[in-house]
Amino acid sequence: MSLWRYRERLPVEPLVTLGEGDTPLVPAPALSQRTGCRVFLKLEGANPTGSFKDRGMTVAVSAALRDGARAVVCASTGNTAASAAAYAARAGLRCAVIVPEGKIATGKLAQALMHGARVIALHGNFDRALELVRELVDRHPIALVNSINEYRLEGQKTGAFEVVDELGEAPDVLCIPVGNAGNITSWWRGFCEVGVAPALHGYQAEGAAPLVRGAPVPDPETVASAIRIGNPARWEEAMAAITSSRGHVRAVSDEEILAAYRFLAEREGVFCEPASAASVAGLLRYGAEGTVVCVLTGHGLKDPDTAIGRAAAVVPCEPTIEALEEAVLGGDPSAATTDAPAADGVARV
Numbered sequence: 001m002s003l004w005r006y007r008e009r010l011p012v013e014p015l016v017t018l019g020e021g022d023t024p025l026v027p028a029p030a031l032s033q034r035t036g037c038r039v040f041l042k043l044e045g046a047n048p049t050g051s052f053k054d055r056g057m058t059v060a061v062s063a064a065l066r067d068g069a070r071a072v073v074c075a076s077t078g079n080t081a082a083s084a085a086a087y088a089a090r091a092g093l094r095c096a097v098i099v100p101e102g103k104i105a106t107g108k109l110a111q112a113l114m115h116g117a118r119v120i121a122l123h124g125n126f127d128r129a130l131e132l133v134r135e136l137v138d139r140h141p142i143a144l145v146n147s148i149n150e151y152r153l154e155g156q157k158t159g160a161f162e163v164v165d166e167l168g169e170a171p172d173v174l175c176i177p178v179g180n181a182g183n184i185t186s187w188w189r190g191f192c193e194v195g196v197a198p199a200l201h202g203y204q205a206e207g208a209a210p211l212v213r214g215a216p217v218p219d220p221e222t223v224a225s226a227i228r229i230g231n232p233a234r235w236e237e238a239m240a241a242i243t244s245s246r247g248h249v250r251a252v253s254d255e256e257i258l259a260a261y262r263f264l265a266e267r268e269g270v271f272c273e274p275a276s277a278a279s280v281a282g283l284l285r286y287g288a289e290g291t292v293v294c295v296l297t298g299h300g301l302k303d304p305d306t307a308i309g310r311a312a313a314v315v316p317c318e319p320t321i322e323a324l325e326e327a328v329l330g331g332d333p334s335a336a337t338t339d340a341p342a343a344d345g346v347a348r349v
């Protein structure tokens with residue numbers, strides 16, 4: 001199954017698909033306990049290239065192919081580049097991606113390069129890259145697949161369909177990170193199309209929070225590279241969606257983002273990328289009530305450097321059983337067996 005099960009609500013035929021959408025919606029018991037809400041996580045990292053961008057890209061590249069495009073282009077903080085490169089490869093289209101120099105997570109760069117895209121490192125930030133590609137497509141017949149492309153939003157609205165179908169009703173609250181603000185706009189469109197209206201709680205990183213401040217941020221800075229955006233393209237629509245839903249857009253610090261990132265990995269068994277954890281950081285800081293869905297937009301493997309830089313050290317070990325015992329048990333002989341079931345199947349704690 002894929003998001004194309006909603007094809008009657010999508011504007012094109014699935015000409016280019018890798019089985020996107022239909023991602024897991026998993027209960028989050030540790031988060032539920034901490035917040036007093038009934039919390040679910042929508043694991044968008046389970047999409048083919050590891051982020052929700054695939055929902056929009058399958059539709060946008062299908063439309064580009066239908067319309068006879070030969071090449072696609074995008075500005076990207078990383079995930080749009082990885083997704084565009086994969087779908088262009090599949091469609092036999094040329095692809096160029098413009099990324100901020102030195103600011104793209106390692107996994108995303110590896111994907112874009114492996115799929116054969118021309119990767120251009122702009123000596124400038126994402127906002128400048130987007131301005132420039134808009135000019136570029138005015139001059140050349142190349143399809144722009146950023147989320148200013150309507151087909152991207154059409155594909156991304158299917159996340160809302162899936163959540164409502166799976167829960168059997170709307171959640172009370174949707175927590176979602178906000179960068180260029182295309183995704184929050186898409187989710188609202190999806191909810192409106194099925195006639196429900198959960199409160200949208202959008203979260204930006206403190207150093208890249210133009211919607212919260214009400215003014216563009218000239219030099220956005222945050223560890224959450226996917227939302228390091230100072231002048232969102234979907235500004236007005238996102239604010240309209242947030243207001244109509246009686247929701248809010250608020251800021252979370254990098255420290256809060258990284259704490260949520262670790263909590264999800266250590267307590268829920270879910271490894272997302274830092275930007276995705278902004279949704280949970282916001283829930284933890286500002287709270288909510290009722291049934292809450294947090295959208296975890298991208299997979300943790302996208303950004304191994306941030307993970308390894310913040311995680312515990314690897315334990316070195318000589319190749320002897322004594323050294324291995326010491327390494328595994330760390331001086332505490334019960335450490336490795338505390339929660340393991342005994343032979344009778346009963347855990348000894």
Ligand SMILES: *Cc1c(COP(=O)(O)O)cnc(C)c1O
Binds near residue numbers: 298
């Ligand atoms: C693109 C992206 C976002 C932000 O989505 P927008 O539509 O730009 O607001 C958040 N998280 C991840 C992982 C992303 O790739």
